[in-house]
Amino acid sequence: MSSESISYKCPSCGAQLIYDPGGKLKCGACGNAYTPEILKKTDPAGEAFRWDPLQTERVEAPLENTAVYVCRACGAAIEADATAITSHCPFCDNELILTDRLSDGLRPNVIIPFAIGKEDAVGRVREHFKNKKLLPGNFRSTHTLEKLQAIYVPFWLFDAVMDGEMVMEGVRTRHYSDDEYDYTETSRYHIEVDGSIPFVKLPIDASVKMSDDLMDAIGPYDYRGLKPFSPAYLSGFLADRFDETPESSLPRAAGRMRADAEITLRKQIGRYDTVTMQRCNIDMRNPSVRYALLPVYLLNVLYGGKSYRFAVNGQSGKVTGELPQSRGRMLAVVAGWTAGLGSLIGTALYLLIR
Secondary structure, eight states, rough: OOOOOOOOOOOTTOOEEEEEEEEESTTTOOOOOOHHHHHOOOOOOOOOEEEESSSEOOEEEETOOOEEETTTOOOOOEETTOOOOOOBTTOOOOOOEEEEEEEOEEEEEEEEOSOOOOHHHHHHHHHHHHTTSSSSSSGHHHHHHHTOEEEEEEEEEEEEEEEEEEEEEEEEEEEEOOOOOOEEEEEEEEEEEEEEEEEOOOOOETTTTTHHHHHHOOOOOOOOOOEOGGGGTTTTTTEOOOOSSSSHHHHHHHHHHHHHHHHHHHSSSSSEEEEEEEEEEEEEEEEEEEEEEEEEEEEEEEETTTTEEEEEETTTOOOOOOOOHHHHHHHHHHHHHHHHHHHHHHHHHHHOOO
16 A cells, blocks of 8 residues: 655755754755745644543644554554654664554644754763763764654643642740740641642653653753644654553643642741641642644663663753663772772881881
């Protein structure tokens, strides 16, 4: 089965346009550049609909005519247009195969385009690895860093209002003395605080394959860079398909909102020596969600039978990920310390017995 992928042709020469992190689609043949707004196609879009308890701006229209790649190892389904050149999965670095079916994934509401290029992202990773003496040598190799892949990761952006009411007992203790006695005065206070805390665009990644901790750590994103979705931004890039629904992601979003709301409410109380919580009610009101694609560079490195994943924020350049330690280098460092300590002790003994 053959399919025609989404593509954008240069109005000047007819060659393929590729989206550049600078914000425009560039022609590799004649060098001209165009904004996605100029080239924006008329795409079908359904009306927003309501899910109980979520209000959603999800659009029913699919991402039409994009190809689907499937990983042989982890089963990841990756959307891409014809200009995306890749043969390896950004999640596990195994082989991707191109299927003969078109994408039926739902169309995102918004997107933050890549703001930094791959060369800049590789430089950020090199800087992140700098001065880490216990890092295995293969992590620093050019061959390894060139495997860095750019991918749009699906996120649900949640809005909600958290209404909170807290009842606590506060205790203040004062110590003082006179000519005869020492005194301890204990005062107890009934404390009530309440308030409504709005949350806007709380991001929850919508990919089962993506580490929640990694995606939480890679933020924040500057939402001033959000743009209405256009397929033009996918030109030359990969896009992961969401496999966690808003309903399944809502408890995680609600948990983060409740924790932040409790911290905010606690800040309203004065200073006490001890505070004991007696009642805490925090409820969510008017939750809503939008489907967004956010830019990430991913790097997977296999070491000691374990896969280590690093991520670079494709907007800010922030790098995060778990670093392994080379056993050989660690033993060399310990041996160096031991030799240095032995030399120091030997010198000290020599001076004592002279």
